[in-house]
Amino acid sequence: MISFPSKLLEEAVNEFAKLPGVGRRTAMRLVLHLLKEKEDKSLALGNAILAVRQNIKYCKTCHNISESDICLICSDKNRDNSMICVVEDIRDVLAIESTNQFKGLYHVLGGIISPMDGIGPNELNIESLVSRASENNVKEIIMALSTTIEGDTTIFYIFKRLKNINISISTIAKGVAIGDELEYTDEITLGRSIVNRVPYNYSLLKM
Amino acid sequence: MISFPSKLLEEAVNEFAKLPGVGRRTAMRLVLHLLKEKEDKSLALGNAILAVRQNIKYCKTCHNISESDICLICSDKNRDNSMICVVEDIRDVLAIESTNQFKGLYHVLGGIISPMDGIGPNELNIESLVSRASENNVKEIIMALSTTIEGDTTIFYIFKRLKNINISISTIAKGVAIGDELEYTDEITLGRSIVNRVPYNYSLLKM
Numbered sequence: 001m002i003s004f005p006s007k008l009l010e011e012a013v014n015e016f017a018k019l020p021g022v023g024r025r026t027a028m029r030l031v032l033h034l035l036k037e038k039e040d041k042s043l044a045l046g047n048a049i050l051a052v053r054q055n056i057k058y059c060k061t062c063h064n065i066s067e068s069d070i071c072l073i074c075s076d077k078n079r080d081n082s083m084i085c086v087v088e089d090i091r092d093v094l095a096i097e098s099t100n101q102f103k104g105l106y107h108v109l110g111g112i113i114s115p116m117d118g119i120g121p122n123e124l125n126i127e128s129l130v131s132r133a134s135e136n137n138v139k140e141i142i143m144a145l146s147t148t149i150e151g152d153t154t155i156f157y158i159f160k161r162l163k164n165i166n167i168s169i170s171t172i173a174k175g176v177a178i179g180d181e182l183e184y185t186d187e188i189t190l191g192r193s194i195v196n197r198v199p200y201n202y203s204l205l206k207m
Numbered sequence: 208m209i210s211f212p213s214k215l216l217e218e219a220v221n222e223f224a225k226l227p228g229v230g231r232r233t234a235m236r237l238v239l240h241l242l243k244e245k246e247d248k249s250l251a252l253g254n255a256i257l258a259v260r261q262n263i264k265y266c267k268t269c270h271n272i273s274e275s276d277i278c279l280i281c282s283d284k285n286r287d288n289s290m291i292c293v294v295e296d297i298r299d300v301l302a303i304e305s306t307n308q309f310k311g312l313y314h315v316l317g318g319i320i321s322p323m324d325g326i327g328p329n330e331l332n333i334e335s336l337v338s339r340a341s342e343n344n345v346k347e348i349i350m351a352l353s354t355t356i357e358g359d360t361t362i363f364y365i366f367k368r369l370k371n372i373n374i375s376i377s378t379i380a381k382g383v384a385i386g387d388e389l390e391y392t393d394e395i396t397l398g399r400s401i402v403n404r405v406p407y408n409y410s411l412l413k414m
Binding site for chain 2: 015047071094
C-alpha cells in the first residue's frame with residue numbers, strides 16, 4: 001500500500017477515486033495535475049463542485065435540472081405542452097434538445113426499472129408522470145428510453161399505468177442508424193427494421 | 208452545441224472537462240454522479256480539492272509533497288543521507304517507497320528535459336540538486352528516470368553538471384521485468400539486457 005507524504009493529498013486522491021471509472025492511479029494523476037496548475041484554476045473546480053451540489057434544483061414538473069422551481073423548458077410558452085417525452089435522465093434531455101426536432105415537454109424518470117440494481121417503479125418519477133398525463137391538455141406521451149430489456153420493461157409498466165387515461169402513447173423509432181452501412185448493423189436491429197418497415201416518405205430525406 | 212439547463216451545471220462540466228483525459232461526456236457523467244450522491248459525499252470532493260490546493264507544501268530540500276518545510280523522508284534520522292535518488296515527480300517517490308528497497312533520500316526534479324514541451328533544465332529542480340550533491344555527506348546519486356530519450360537526456364545533463372563533484376552516479380537497472388516472459392519482451396529491451404548482462408548472483412533470488 002502506498003504511504004502518502006501528506007494527509008491532504010491522500011484525502012483528495014481518495015475522493016477522486018470514488019468517482020465512477022476513476023481508479024487510484026488516475027485519481028493520483030488528476031490531483032497532481034491540479035497541484036501543477038495555477039491555483040485559481042484548481043480552486044475553480046473545487047468551487048464549481050460545491051456550487052453545483054449546494055445550489056442546483058430540480059424542476060417540480062419534469063424533474064429536469066433547473067435553477068428555479070420550474071425549468072426553462074416547462075416555463076417556455078412557445079413549447080407544445082400537449083406532448084410529453086419520457087426520458088431516463090437529464091443527459092437524454094440534452095441529447096434530444098440538441099437535435100432541435102422536438103418542441104414538446106419532457107419528463108425525467110431518474111432511471112429505469114432494473115430489479116438487478118434494486119430500482120423498482122417506486123424509485124422513479126412515475127407517479128408524477130401519471131398525474132401530468134391526466135391533465136386535460138396532454139395528448140401524447142413519447143417514450144424515449146434505452147432500447148434494452150430494462151427500457152422495454154419500464155415502457156410496459158408505464159403503459160399499464162396510463163391505459164385508463166385517454167392518451168396516445170408512442171415510442172421513438174428503432175432501426176438502422178442514419179449513415180450506418182447495413183453490413184455492419186447487428187442482426188437483431190436489422191431483422192427488426194425489416195419486420196417494422198415503414199412506407200417510403202420522400203419528405204424525410206430533407207431532414 | 209448542447210444548451211445546459213443550468214449555468215452551475217455548465218460550469219461544473221467545463222471545469223471537469225479541463226482535467227487531463229476527461230472529455231465533455233465524461234465530465235457530464237461525473238457531475239450527474241455527484242448530483243445523485245448524498246450531498247456530504249460530493250461536498251467532500253470539492254472541499255478536498257480546495258484543501259489540497261491551498262494548504263499543500265513542498266519540501267525545501269527534496270521538493271516532495273510535504274505538510275511542513277522539510278518532508279517526512281528528509282527529516283527521518285533513520286534514513287541514509289549519503290544516497291540521493293533523483294526522480295521525475297512525486298508519483299515516482301511513492302512507487303519507489305512502496306518497494307521498501309531504498310532507504311536513502313530523494314530529489315524530485317518536477318519533470319524531465321523535453322524541448323518539445325518547452326521544458327529545459329531551468330524549469331527543473333536541478334540547481335538545488337547540484338548544491339545538495341556538493342554537501343560533504345552525499346556519496347551517491349541514483350538516477351531513477353524514465354528509460355526514454357527525454358530521461359536519458361536529463362541524466363546526461365545532470366551528469367555533466369555533477370562531473371566536477373567527487374561523487375558516484377548510478378542509474379537504476381534496465382532489463383527484462385521480473386515475471387516477464389522473454390517471448391513477449393520488446394526487442395530493444397531484450398537486446399540490451401543481453402549486452403548488459405550481469406554476473407549470476409544467487410542472493411538476489413531471495414528478494
